[in-house]
Amino acid sequence: MKRRWLGTVVSAVVTVLSVATMSSLGVGVLLGLTDDTAALSCDRVPGTPQPFEGERHIPYEGAPHEPYRTMPPTSGPHSPRVVVPGIYRDPVPAELQVHVLEHGHVLVQYAPDVPAADVDALERLGRRHPRDVVVAPYPALGQGIGLTGWQRLHRLDRLDERAVEEFVTKVAGRYDHGWQDGATDCVSS
Incomplete structure (x- = not known):
């Protein structure tokens, strides 16, 4: 029982972190915050x-x-x-x-x-x-x-x-x- 509960908590934490990371990347792309590859003038x-x-x-x-x-x-x-x-x-x-x-x-x-x-x-x-x-x-x-x-x-x-x-x-x-x-x-x- 204890192992199943720990596995559920770890899965939830990983899911929340993954969603947060992907969301922040998505917002960064939409706002142009991650466009550090643009060529220099x-x-x-x-x-x-x-x-x-x-x-x-x-x-x-x-x-x-x-x-x-x-x-x-x-x-x-x-x-x-x-x-x-x-x-x-x-x-x-x-x-x-x-x-x-x-x-x-x-x-x-x-x-x-x-x-x-x-x-x-x-x-x-x-x-x-x-x-x-x-x-x-x-x-x-x-x-x-x-x-x-x-x-x-x-x-x-x-x-x-x-x-x-x-x-x-x-x-x-x-x-x-x-x-x-x-x-x-x-x-x-």
Whole structure:
């Protein structure tokens, strides 16, 4: 008898909590209180918006295609292969970079002149965002650090950890095979 009564009380408490939770979520949705996934307005996104250069796959890496208009590239023809977010010790080819961006990730790349301590700091930042960031050297930069997202570019002459963190958190996920949660390219809008 005592066990049956305890089971009834537990069931009632779970039911009341479930209804209360679902009701509060429903009210939050109706009032727009849970809409924290809405995209930032263009003026709040770090970096410079870049024109759309296409999104077609090339048949293989090294296949001829029109040149990219930005350094590093921010959209355009790209490899059908993709690299996963992480820390890379070798440069990522431009055609793979663009495919990484098409999946909503951010690239944090550095030129040969970036001090080893700054590279370590960039790699630590990349490890804090393991699903969003590719960190790699990119000698073609010539100098400094290049931050790229789909149609977004920010160049830094030297390490500014706060600027890199802000770029990663505000740009990653804005685009993933299409603009997400109301984000736009910020060029045509």
